[in-house]
């Protein structure tokens with residue numbers, strides 16, 4: 001990579017890195033992030049947005065911080081794509097009960113902003129982006145928290161992961177059961193992991209069917225309560241007008257729903273969505289999938305969840321690059337009793353289950369909306 005000396009990173013570039021970060025996945029597409037840009041220090045700090053937390057579905061804010069970690073990973077990949085090295089520092093402020101991640105963009109390492117920022121997801125369908133030459137540097141396992149650490153874009157066998165940031169989508173459709181070739185499983189298994197993080201891929205084994213049984217058990221226990229429905233309804237968009245108005249939330253286009261007035265959608269969902277129906281749907285979807293992927297971590301704290309998010313996003317971009325679709329079936333990681341059962345079954349003495357995905361092959365899903373980048377930048 002050719003290195004030019006630059007004195008500070010241009011604000012336009014920092015903003016375009018933030019835009020890439022906003023393409024990250026988040027629970028119910030809440031986009032629970034804020035980004036503080038310091039042009040002088042070439043620093044982007046990723047903070048939780050307390051107005052976007054989910055008190056019932058995510059009481060300990062685990063998914064919130066995992067979502068922030070996904071955004072951090074996108075930032076780093078986008079910086080790398082623009083030719084800048086970066087490092088991440090996690091900071092915990094006990095008085096404010098706040099954990100943040102600061103991404104330091106190393107000045108003097110880049111080719112100044114020739115980066116074309118990805119377009120908003122809702123316009124991104126089937127779009128590919130011009131890329132600069134892929135750097136294909138291996139991901140380093142990062143040192144412990146609160147240490148600035150070097151980052152390199154996660155390795156990709158074919159291309160720069162940046163291309164896949166706007167193309168990655170959660171795909172809740174039925175898949176076509178086609179097995180994932182073993183060489184792809186091997187490549188996915190070997191992606192870089194942050195400290196204390198791990199992943200396990202289960203394909204075509206009895207383990208996958210036992211995990212499926214636990215998904216159904218947890219769905220029954222978790223879904224269908226009044227509180228769960230109210231919180232989910234708040235973030236569900238039943239028609240295009242609502243989707244455009246909010247720029248967030250789960251779209252009817254991604255849940256197999258129809259473009260209907262809000263009151264019809266809400267009434268239908270409230271009356272007919274329950275643990276029983278979700279478990280039956282999940283069972284069918286699991287049978288159509290090629291493999292399950294479990295994300296594990298040694299710790300259950302905010303810094304560790306940031307790191308889980310980084311590994312999750314890295315995995316999702318690699319999987320997208322390999323032509324794979326993915327969707328979340330997290331319920332066994334959410335219900336304490338089932339989480340313990342899952343740990344015992346998989347003999348996970350030191351690791352805790354954080355995220356469970358199904359992967360496989362299917363028709364592409366519709367892209368989901370994002371808020372304008374200006375709305376997530378704070379001073």
Ligand SMILES: Cc1cc2nc3c(=O)[nH]c(=O)nc-3n(C[C@H](O)[C@H](O)[C@H](O)COP(=O)(O)O)c2cc1C
Pocket residue numbers: 023024025026027028029030062063064066067070168169170171172249250327328329330331367368
């Ligand atoms: C930590 C985390 C947990 C998630 N859990 C679920 C889930 O339980 N069920 C689901 O359908 N999607 C889940 N999602 C996916 C989000 O709903 C999705 O990312 C969001 O709607 C944006 O869509 P996109 O991923 O296509 O960009 C989760 C995403 C994250 C990051």
